[in-house]
Amino acid sequence: MKRRDFINQAAAATTLVSLGGLGLQSFSSAAKTTKITILHTNDVHSHIDPFGPNDGRNPNKGGVARRASLIQSIRQENPNTLLLDAGDIFQGTPYFNYYGGELEFKLMSKLKYDAATIGNHDFDNGIDGLYAQLPHAKFDFLSANYNFSNTVMDTHVKPYKVFKKEHLKVGVFGLGIQLKGLVDKAMYKETEYLDPIEIAQDMSRILKTEEQCDLVICLSHLGYYYGDNSTKVSDLVVAKNTKDIDLIIGGHTHTFLPKPTVTKNSEGKNVLVNQVGCYGINLGRVDFFFDNDKNKSADGASIIV
Amino acid sequence: MKFTPICFFLLFISVFSCKQENKHLTRIEGKLLPITDSLVKNAEIEDMITPYRNHINKDLDSVIAYAVDTYSKSDGELNTAIGNLFADAIYEQANPVFKQRTAKNIDLVLVNHGGIRAIISKGNITKRTAFNIMPFENSIVVVALNGKNVKQLVNYLTKAKRAHPISGLKLTVDANYNLKEALINGKPLDTLKTYYVATNDYLYNGGDHMTFFKPNDSLYVLDYKIRNALLDYFYKKDTINPTIDDRFIKLDN
Secondary structure: OHHHHHHHHHHHHHHHHHOOOHHHHHHHOOOOEEEEEEEEEOOOOOOOOOOOOOOOOOOOOOOHHHHHHHHHHHHHHOOOEEEEEOOOOOOOOHHHHHHOOHHHHHHHHHOOOOEEOOOHHHHOOHHHHHHHHHHHOOOEEEOOOEEOOOOOOOOOOEOEEEEEEOOEEEEEEEEOOOOOOOOOHHHHOOOEEOOHHHHHHHHHHHHHHHOOOOEEEEEEOOOOOOOOOOOOOOHHHHHHOOOOOOEEEOOOOOOEOOOOEEEEOOOOOEEEEEOEOOOOOEEEEEEEEEEOOOOOOOOOOEEEO | OOOOHHHHHHHHHHHHHHHHHOOEEEEEEEEEEEOOOOOOOOHHHHHHHHHHHHHHHHHHOOEEEEEOOOEOOOOOOOOOHHHHHHHHHHHHHHHHHHHHHHOOOOOEEEOOHHHOOOOEOOEEEEHHHHHHHOOOOOEEEEEEEEHHHHHHHHHHHHHHOOOOOEEOEEEEEOOOOOEEEEEEOOEEOOOOOEEEEEEEHHHHOOHHHOHHHOOOOEEEEEEEEHHHHHHHHHHHHOEEOOOOOOOEEEOOO
């Protein structure tokens, strides 16, 4: 596998050389930095319009049209941007009651969301209600620990997706919360919940080793953390019990993190966990800088949060 | 161009090192970007939303009933006009559904005071009124509860000293909030009997510390949202005029 990669690369380089010897020079030039920008939302809950000026908690905050402007300007600054949502797209305003999520998906498509995971409230009109809105979604649904084989959602949800940005590969996989006790069985039907830790271990291995991703992102609707006395799986628990995940983008608990949490994985390496509250009143942003400067040490990227 | 061994060797080094170097994560920066009114609204997005918003607003503002007065959950001590309407509407709308399915009647209704999220203003009642009072998606459930648990329910109410909306139940407490009388449909509470108690799924699952719904004999999920029950009730009644009554009162001595 490694050898074949080398041969392919060598062949490509040979072509460049034969076109005028530019290939070698371009590689020996000064350090080039490639930036991958990850933008994310969670628990937007059908909040399409901004909160009004008299809202008791979030006056004048949020709104999809404003978020669109911000995302547009960031994409102009860096085309290597991924836009992700960590679930609970549905439920919370009459837009959902009247249109069942149609406008939410249409707007997310227009904003060029790359992927979303599925939250418990995305089952609020039943799994059939979610399925019915899929034609309006031009982005991928990622969930590795929901087995939809025996439901209408079968084949419409991927466990993960690898996004290529310049020469870098970004692997994103999804995780969902246990539905039993949280959502009526009549709503989620035969959706099978699989252990998020085991699945996350599998996914990170597949994305890092098999898919050779440069970045591994977990898009989770498990919730941030349920305290030391809880056995519930959360983002911090996933971070601690896995390796090779660079970033966990969370949802469900509507946790407002003023900045991403930096925690340690099973190998003692850093993992970022982020969640930006709810209702689209914030956009999360994490930039990953990749360098070809060989003087820098390979382990331990500096983290500025 | 001739391909010499030395040229190939250089290629080998450059290609190999190039691949390594470019995989090097050096820095991560994270920040929170608030969405505020200092951001310009994207016109194209706004245009997409407008027809949906207009339709919803037109529909939400359509008049479905008339309120004789203004009703607030803060008007009244142990029972309020709006709370009584809330609980009575649930009984009136849910009982036919429950009876059709089970051939039984709902004995009493209990929801929570905190669940009334807005007032009803004097004048026209619109669909928006129902969304404001009940923005949550909670649905009606009926619990077959033994009399001992219903006793706990009564104790909860006398201890809470709050106007949690009730229907079918009549409570009297003394000046110190000790229970004087608990009647269900006019008859004293019988701890050996099974009662059918309508509530919502949130409270059934222990919301507002209402822990007495479990264990129970059985649960009936009606697939009927509280908001829809209110909407149906408003349509049906046309004019509403609820009052504070004697369903939960405190005696002066």
